[in-house]
Amino acid sequence: MAIEIKAVGGYAEVGKNMTAVKVDDEVVIIDMGIHLPNYIKITEEEGETVVKLKAADLMKARAVPDIEMIKEWKSMVKAVVPTHAHLDHVGAIPYLAGKYKAPVVCTPFTAAVLRAICKDEKIKLSNQIKVLNPNSKIKISDKITVELVHVTHSTPQASIVAVHTPYGAVVYAADFKLDNSPTLGGRPNYAALERLGKKGVVVAIINSLYAAYDGKCPSENVAKEMLKGVMLDVDSRGKAMIATTFSSHIARLKSIVSFGKKLNRKVVFLGRSLSKYINAAAEANIAHLEKEGKVCRFARQISKKLKQVQKEGPEKYLLIVTGHQGEPKATLSKMSSGVYPFMFEDEDEVIFSCNVIPTPINRAYREILEDALKAKGTRIFKGAHVSGHGRKEDIRHLIKLLKPENIVPVHCEKPAMDAFIDLGIKMGYTEGRSAHQLLNGQSLKFE
Numbered sequence: 001m002a003i004e005i006k007a008v009g010g011y012a013e014v015g016k017n018m019t020a021v022k023v024d025d026e027v028v029i030i031d032m033g034i035h036l037p038n039y040i041k042i043t044e045e046e047g048e049t050v051v052k053l054k055a056a057d058l059m060k061a062r063a064v065p066d067i068e069m070i071k072e073w074k075s076m077v078k079a080v081v082p083t084h085a086h087l088d089h090v091g092a093i094p095y096l097a098g099k100y101k102a103p104v105v106c107t108p109f110t111a112a113v114l115r116a117i118c119k120d121e122k123i124k125l126s127n128q129i130k131v132l133n134p135n136s137k138i139k140i141s142d143k144i145t146v147e148l149v150h151v152t153h154s155t156p157q158a159s160i161v162a163v164h165t166p167y168g169a170v171v172y173a174a175d176f177k178l179d180n181s182p183t184l185g186g187r188p189n190y191a192a193l194e195r196l197g198k199k200g201v202v203v204a205i206i207n208s209l210y211a212a213y214d215g216k217c218p219s220e221n222v223a224k225e226m227l228k229g230v231m232l233d234v235d236s237r238g239k240a241m242i243a244t245t246f247s248s249h250i251a252r253l254k255s256i257v258s259f260g261k262k263l264n265r266k267v268v269f270l271g272r273s274l275s276k277y278i279n280a281a282a283e284a285n286i287a288h289l290e291k292e293g294k295v296c297r298f299a300r301q302i303s304k305k306l307k308q309v310q311k312e313g314p315e316k317y318l319l320i321v322t323g324h325q326g327e328p329k330a331t332l333s334k335m336s337s338g339v340y341p342f343m344f345e346d347e348d349e350v351i352f353s354c355n356v357i358p359t360p361i362n363r364a365y366r367e368i369l370e371d372a373l374k375a376k377g378t379r380i381f382k383g384a385h386v387s388g389h390g391r392k393e394d395i396r397h398l399i400k401l402l403k404p405e406n407i408v409p410v411h412c413e414k415p416a417m418d419a420f421i422d423l424g425i426k427m428g429y430t431e432g433r434s435a436h437q438l439l440n441g442q443s444l445k446f447e
């Protein structure tokens with residue numbers, strides 16, 4: 001028996017997730033994501049589109065995983081398996097996957113997003129995309145079968161990946177929460193997780209972003225209720241209503257739309273990334289938000305639509321816009337700075353259904369945006385949001401289902417890794433023997 005796990009990205013850091021699983025002489029790569037802050041930094045520094053940047057430049061800037069770490073394994077790679085459609089899991093595929101003669105295996109929504117990213121970046125992906133429905137398996141080789149187990153998160157069709165080998169399964173649980181009342185899609189596939197546990201899991205690599213947080217992540221249904229309070233229980237008559245959230249969060253967008261409809265407001269989606277994810281959801285037949293309201297992608301279309309809204313009366317509309325982090329190039333910032341033709345008035349409502357991603361740049365951008373909006377007399381609503389990441393009790397529950405022989409934290413920095421190991425020790429694991437901390441570049445062998 002020879003299973004080797006190589007930590008390529010996302011270990012003791014948040015971003016550019018990538019793990020390679022070697023089974024004898026065959027390799028499966030799970031996730032291939034970008035490090036968003038580093039990616040934005042290099043694209044802005046270079047002052048040109050990323051398509052002109054080479055993989056080597058992106059690796060040097062730590063914007064994508066450093067695949068030099070597995071260069072000896074290059075010819076052994078049999079599949080690249082992104083767990084879900086978020087950029088820190090799928091965003092490096094256009095730049096790196098072509099180095100391997102292997103298909104990309106993912107769910108329909110992830111595939112649709114991946115195709116859209118490639119189109120946007122004008123990159124032709126040389127790998128075949130094998131679309132696999134959630135809760136199904138694909139035989140990769142005589143020895144390896146990959147299974148995508150459905151799990152809840154903040155974007156549709158997220159999976160826990162099980163790599164079945166003759167020596168037991170390797171399970172990679174990237175972003176997940178255990179939500180029994182999701183507002184879109186099914187509950188996590190507990191039966192499959194339990195089955196994996198009974199059959200034998202050699203190692204489970206588990207997202208530990210919130211391992212230090214006691215309790216359990218609230219359901220998406222809670223966010224929906226919070227939105228209901230903000231959107232239906234506040235008198236918004238005669239006022240503009242503008243809402244913003246993560247564009248990839250299709251479930252949240254659906255909730256926002258449903259309350260807009262209750263208010264008899266016409267729904268309009270304004271912004272490039274909203275258009276991208278709405279199209280992907282339609283392509284994967286998950287949701288058809290494009291039927292709920294006009295989707296405007298380009299600046300010219302957005303300007304034209306806003307002129308029309310202004311003319312007809314903003315109080316008749318619900319404007320769903322990009323720019324929840326205050327990004328200067330997104331729709332909301334451009335509306336507030338007057339780049340787009342929109343006149344905010346006293347008591348207009350702006351609803352942020354998101355958290356502020358805690359990086360200095362995001363905090364600064366959001367502050368600038370909120371100050372500008374407040375100066376115009378708008379009412380700002382924050383906090384109608386729950387995370388897509390499980391906390392300590394979600395992690396404990398997952399470990400109990402999988403019963404892995406070994407556990408490894410991923411997708412978090414050092415303090416959260418320590419919290420995960422502490423939890424593991426309380427559950428009977430031994431640090432260094434069955435509960436392992438890995439750093440990028442390190443590997444773990446099971447022989």
Ligand SMILES: [Zn+2]
Binds near residue numbers: 084086153154175
């Ligand atoms: Zn995610």
